[in-house]
Amino acid sequence: MLNQELAQILSLMADYLDMDEAFFESRAYSKVARVLESMEQDVGVIYQKGGIKAIKQIQGVGQGIAYKIEEYIKTGRVSRLGQLKKKCPVDLENLSRVEGLGPRKIKILYKKLKIKNLKDLGKAAKAGKVALLDGFGSQSEQNILGAIKFVKASNERFPIGEILPLVREIIKELEDLPLGGQISLAGSLRRMKETIKDADILITSNKPEQVMEHFVKIKGVVKIWAQGKTKSSVRFKKGFDCDLRVVKKKSFGAALQYFTGSKDHNISTRKIAKKKGLKLNEYGVYKGDRQIAGKTEKQVYQAIGLPYIEPELRTNSGEIEAGLNNQLPKLIGYDDIKGDVHCHTNWSDGRESIKSLARAAKKFGYQYLAITDHAGFLKIAHALDEKQLIKQMSQIDKVNQKLSGIKLIKGAEVDIRPDGSLAIEDKVLAQLGLVIGAVHSMFKMNRKDMTQRLIKAMNNPNLNIVAHPTGRVFRKRQGYQLDWPIIFKAAKKTRTALEINAHTTRLDLKDIHIRQAIESGVKLVISADVHPISYLSMVEYGIAQARRGWAESKDILNTRPLKSFLKYFE
């Protein structure tokens, strides 16, 4: 996707400009970089359709940056970046990954010691040359040496599912201390972003030193970046950083609002405050020197004329305008799902028998469960054929008779062939209660062909749901490109639901597509693609994804009771 490439280049340019002390110019570039990162439409497409004029419509883009975007689209490079690099030819991308090194210090390192990259930096630090520079000392030299080691490990963001459980344990440990009061997650974890770089926790306490002393010694801490009275920062063995902040009770809400972000959301809220003659910071909302709100987030938002905005919405992508106009969505709740509709058993590649999975789902609180083992040609996952499917159906009937309190739906996850046909005969599919279609082959088809492939599948009246619609897998596969408006149109017309696959390695659909799907009138389901029982609880990440896509309960079919869930597909 062109947006991500361009965002990276613009943000790199911002860093070089920072080094050049062109601070406000730098800010303009990084602002556009952030906009591009979270923008749904591809810049390349925008340019194709509307030329440079359309590019200038993008938030924060004026004449100058528009031309640079055009240059990148046409030639694949931005010559200004080359000029900036020439001025100070250092590997800014990697050097600034070292904690404590920013553009200014990197410039000093280059001017004084000709340090251009991590290798040079390591050598110089080992030789004790860095400590002698102005603004550096032996302490920072040691930090640099330590940080270089960590750069490799911190190269990536983590799927939320790998971090949230760990951070909840940390929070639990802090809660158990007799020192603290209120405690909460903050940052991107509280916003339930799909990938996480570091974790933020807020706590109120009148013994901050003791809280911090305990925090930096929690099991798994491998490095203490900072330890102060109000803020401490540590690195965990897993490779992510965690910040703990101690705040005052009367500022807890303001701090929570502030540290939950996103950065852009905060900039907008502070601008609104400023317009009203108020000041908003992490201590509260102030009229002159007087705090007029701060204890709770709700009060903070109220004080600046906004309703409470759910953390998942705080991305500065319309939630503030919606709030001002009283048009915020009533987001789907974390307890609203009535049943999982994408599960595998030991008939294909799952772990559990039909019966034990059903029992576990009942215990989890579900009213129904769709058994959707692989069917078709995916032999690696022991896909079932027509004969086996029929056999399984009668087995499910038997279990249904024996179990009370939960209903099983006879289903299948059928392979969608490259030509868009389904890999199981229609007359067998017609007997099933729920048919999920999924692409498991030929991922590299181009946008047009893949779109046609899915449309043909959706036009099969037996198909109810398209599973993991883009096929992306974190750290493994980028996912195929689809022509979304066409897909949404077809999904609506054929009453095909799109899946929000909640498995932490997938989280597919993405938030922006969820939002577009809903705007297009397409219905969705949230399912955990259950293999072992433990996956059931991953539904939380799918719900979070849906909330970030502005989904309400009515948009998600499996928030309905069984009857009305199935009715949609009739």
Added chain:
DNA sequence: GCCGTTTTCGGCCCGACTGTTTTCAGTCG
């Protein structure tokens, strides 16, 4: 470099921590 219900010029969000400084610059979120 961008932007405009005070503005086409003159602003651009705001504060803590660190290391080194001996009052602050740089970094970070």
